[in-house]
Amino acid sequence: VKNRYTAVWFPYFKTDVLSRKDTSKKMYPYVLYVRDRGRMVISAINEKAQTLKISKGMLLADARAICSQLNADPDDPPFFQARLNKMAEWFIRYSPIVVADQPDTIIINASGCCHLWGGETSYLKHIWQRMNAEQYQVKIAIADSTLAAKAITLHGHSLSVVPANQTEQVVQSLPLSALGLSEEIVLKLHEWGFRTIGSITTIPAGVLSRRLGPTIKIQLDKMFGAREEFVKPVQETVTWIERLPCLEPISHLAGIQIAIDRLITGLIGQLKRKGLAAQKIILKSYRLDGKIGIVSESFSLPTIDIVHMRKILFLKLEKISPGPGIELFSLEATEVAPYQPVQLGFWQTESEDLKDKKLLQFLDSVTAKIGTDCLSRFLPAAHHWPERSFRKATHFNDESKLCWQTSLQRPVCLLKTPALIQVTAPVPDYPPMLFRYKNKLHKIIKADGPERIEQEWWINEGLHRDYYFVEDDAGCRYWLFRSGHYTEDRKEKWYLHGFFP
Amino acid sequence: LSNENDQFCFVGLVPKNIHQNAKKISNLDFKSYFCKRMEKSKKDIIAELKTELWLCSGHKAVCVRKESKSLSFLLSHFPENAFPQGVLHEFLYQQEEEKAASFAFTSVLISSLLNSNGIVVWITNRQLIFPASLCHFSLHPERIFFINALQQKEICWVLEKALQCEVLTAVIAEVNHLDFLLSRRLQLAAEQSKVSAFLLHHNSGKKVQNTCFSRWSVQPTHSVARDGLPGVGNPRWRVTLHKIRNGKSGQWQVEWADNQLINIAESFDAHLIQPVQSA
Numbered sequence: 001v002k003n004r005y006t007a008v009w010f011p012y013f014k015t016d017v018l019s020r021k022d023t024s025k026k027m028y029p030y031v032l033y034v035r036d037r038g039r040m041v042i043s044a045i046n047e048k049a050q051t052l053k054i055s056k057g058m059l060l061a062d063a064r065a066i067c068s069q070l071n072a073d074p075d076d077p078p079f080f081q082a083r084l085n086k087m088a089e090w091f092i093r094y095s096p097i098v099v100a101d102q103p104d105t106i107i108i109n110a111s112g113c114c115h116l117w118g119g120e121t122s123y124l125k126h127i128w129q130r131m132n133a134e135q136y137q138v139k140i141a142i143a144d145s146t147l148a149a150k151a152i153t154l155h156g157h158s159l160s161v162v163p164a165n166q167t168e169q170v171v172q173s174l175p176l177s178a179l180g181l182s183e184e185i186v187l188k189l190h191e192w193g194f195r196t197i198g199s200i201t202t203i204p205a206g207v208l209s210r211r212l213g214p215t216i217k218i219q220l221d222k223m224f225g226a227r228e229e230f231v232k233p234v235q236e237t238v239t240w241i242e243r244l245p246c247l248e249p250i251s252h253l254a255g256i257q258i259a260i261d262r263l264i265t266g267l268i269g270q271l272k273r274k275g276l277a278a279q280k281i282i283l284k285s286y287r288l289d290g291k292i293g294i295v296s297e298s299f300s301l302p303t304i305d306i307v308h309m310r311k312i313l314f315l316k317l318e319k320i321s322p323g324p325g326i327e328l329f330s331l332e333a334t335e336v337a338p339y340q341p342v343q344l345g346f347w348q349t350e351s352e353d354l355k356d357k358k359l360l361q362f363l364d365s366v367t368a369k370i371g372t373d374c375l376s377r378f379l380p381a382a383h384h385w386p387e388r389s390f391r392k393a394t395h396f397n398d399e400s401k402l403c404w405q406t407s408l409q410r411p412v413c414l415l416k417t418p419a420l421i422q423v424t425a426p427v428p429d430y431p432p433m434l435f436r437y438k439n440k441l442h443k444i445i446k447a448d449g450p451e452r453i454e455q456e457w458w459i460n461e462g463l464h465r466d467y468y469f470v471e472d473d474a475g476c477r478y479w480l481f482r483s484g485h486y487t488e489d490r491k492e493k494w495y496l497h498g499f500f501p
Numbered sequence: 502l503s504n505e506n507d508q509f510c511f512v513g514l515v516p517k518n519i520h521q522n523a524k525k526i527s528n529l530d531f532k533s534y535f536c537k538r539m540e541k542s543k544k545d546i547i548a549e550l551k552t553e554l555w556l557c558s559g560h561k562a563v564c565v566r567k568e569s570k571s572l573s574f575l576l577s578h579f580p581e582n583a584f585p586q587g588v589l590h591e592f593l594y595q596q597e598e599e600k601a602a603s604f605a606f607t608s609v610l611i612s613s614l615l616n617s618n619g620i621v622v623w624i625t626n627r628q629l630i631f632p633a634s635l636c637h638f639s640l641h642p643e644r645i646f647f648i649n650a651l652q653q654k655e656i657c658w659v660l661e662k663a664l665q666c667e668v669l670t671a672v673i674a675e676v677n678h679l680d681f682l683l684s685r686r687l688q689l690a691a692e693q694s695k696v697s698a699f700l701l702h703h704n705s706g707k708k709v710q711n712t713c714f715s716r717w718s719v720q721p722t723h724s725v726a727r728d729g730l731p732g733v734g735n736p737r738w739r740v741t742l743h744k745i746r747n748g749k750s751g752q753w754q755v756e757w758a759d760n761q762l763i764n765i766a767e768s769f770d771a772h773l774i775q776p777v778q779s780a
Binding site for chain 1: 596597598600601602604605606620627628629630631632633634635636637642643645646647648649650655658659662663665666667668669720721722723724726731732733734736737738757
């Protein structure tokens with residue numbers, strides 16, 4: 001398939017962005033300026049200013065001389081860069097591969113997309129209308145290469161379609177600057193009497209490259225689509241994607257449910273054919289007002305179960321707000337893994353596979369409802385420090401080669417942060433006689449310890465802890481520790497860290 | 502039931518709710534029904550009939566016949582001398598210390614009476630359980646899924662979903678509030694899947710009314726170190742079974758030693774047992 005590229009050029013991008021909020025700015029000449037070596041240089045203009053022959057690179061003072069009522073604002077390049085990127089993201093509805101070509105062009109890889117809008121002409125018209133409705137002035141062209149499309153937007157009509165394989169004829173008459181060469185080379189070519197692209201295509205390529213370097217040949221190849229131009233899309237393309245454009249914007253629950261059903265069936269069909277299963281999915285809903293609703297979901301094990309996926313997504317239905325209506329749904333599988341029918345590893349219980357699936361479905365629905373952080377399974381870790389002696393399992397089949405340390409007494413309930421207590425301890429390095437926790441006095445009758453646990457200096461610096469296992473007069477058992485050594489000048493601190501059964 | 506003069510008739514009070522089911526029985530030809538059974542001993546027949554009556558009155562609990570000699574003192578208080586599955590067990594606690602003891606006792610029940618290798622879901626509410634400590638009670642910490650749910654609404658949702666998942670052995674949860682409606686709803690879910698639920702109910706002395714199958718409380722008591730050595734001994738608890746359907750309530754003083762639950766109430770410290778306080 002021949003590649004087709006659409007270039008959308010915003011001639012007055014910066015001023016358009018600013019005058020959308022304030023339409024009165026459109027009526028009068030309006031410029032943006034940057035400070036450069038103590039001068040104020042115009043960096044962006046609007047259409048009214050252009051008719052007055054104000055151009056970019058002019059000094060603001062000169063422009064004021066032409067038009068005394070000139071509106072001028074300071075420029076903010078990073079803001080406009082981000083704005084163009086955001087704009088490019090919006091254009092993803094026209095094709096999955098969109099490039100933001102700073103400062104004011106968006107390039108769309110429209111290969112195989114145009115027929116969805118009824119041909120190339122109506123594709124461009126659609127973009128044109130949407131942009132005009134949003135009060136952006138644009139010039140759009142579609143051609144075989146990005147460079148050709150860009151050149152034609154700059155020099156051609158506001159809407160131009162270059163038919164496939166006819167680039168050479170169309171760009172013949174364009175000036176040399178459209179090739180994207182450095183100014184030096186263009187000047188030299190001008191000196192030698194070359195004005196248009198057509199005039200240099202007739203000369204053998206070797207002759208020019210001997211005098212001016214290989215760039216001319218490279219740019220010409222790019223222009224005619226013989227060489228791919230490297231482009232970095234605003235969003236990496238996802239291979240596993242299912243889209244559902246809607247004829248009428250959807251704003252009711254039943255419609256969304258049907259849409260999700262269709263997307264899931266399509267996506268799972270795609271994955272099944274390749275023997276894959278989805279690990280992470282993202283459901284996006286593109287709204288009429290330009291907002292994009294995103295619902296992402298990850299499964300504990302890769303799945304191709306339609307019913308399960310449906311259940312999980314339906315749990316999140318409340319998070320999809322249709323607003324004025326949703327015009328496009330897309331379901332992506334952002335992480336996929338080869339599908340394995342038996343995946344339970346060490347979980348294998350006596351029951352059959354079918355039942356084991358239920359556990360996964362239960363876990364997935366919990367994480368979908370409450371959030372992924374709420375679910376944890378603990379495995380032993382090679383640390384003595386109590387808070388670090390266990391770690392969260394990273395995935396469902398995660399196993400540890402270590403064994404749980406059972407030789408030492410450990411409490412069942414641990415406090416997340418040790419609670420400060422007041423104690424009476426008569427002899428250094430002996431357990432306290434009594435302690436006060438939450439305003440209740442506990443008299444200690446029996447005690448074991450101390451068990452000293454040092455800080456792991458390669459992770460964290462701080463005081464060591466001396467742990468005591470104590471029992472009070474009511475028969476309750478606690479885990480206390482003193483932070484650091486006894487010293488004469490400093491009052492040592494005692495903490496309660498856990499409850500023994 | 503009595504069989505004087507070859508005549509069979511119901512003796513005693515019949516619970517109201519079994520009237521409808523009783524009709525089915527009365528339609529049977531009693532004589533032939535019992536003649537078949539005459540070969541067995543009288544005791545067996547009565548036991549069998551009791552089970553039947555029990556099932557007719559709407560109980561769907563399935564008892565686990567796991568022989569455990571060391572736990573026979575507990576089992577004798579359960580219906581049919583076996584631990585019921587697929588029901589709600591409620592554990593009342595007031596303080597953090599009692600909660601820790603209840604957690605440990607629950608772990609003991611699961612590991613020694615249900616399945617020590619099963620998958621357990623543990624629904625916590627801001628509480629951090631020290632996983633390694635559960636090894637002391639014969640549970641495998643890596644086979645436990647901890648779910649941290651903050652709101653009561655979320656806890657109930659997860660609890661119900663977990664009870665519908667029949668792969669699990671047991672579900673342990675901390676609840677702040679357990680009323681009649683909620684307990685009934687959870688009971689229905691548990692009945693279907695045969696998953697046992699252990700609900701730790703924080704209760705500040707209020708009267709509880711719900712449909713839990715059994716109601717317990719576990720309090721830590723003074724430990725005794727072996728051979729009179731100084732230091733803290735094995736964990737000891739005062740376990741109170743406030744109520745259990747078709748069983749007897751009771752109170753024990755137990756010690757967890759060498760992976761066994763030992764009943765020490767009769768042998769010693771008998772005076773410590775206080776009269777049963779029904780909640």
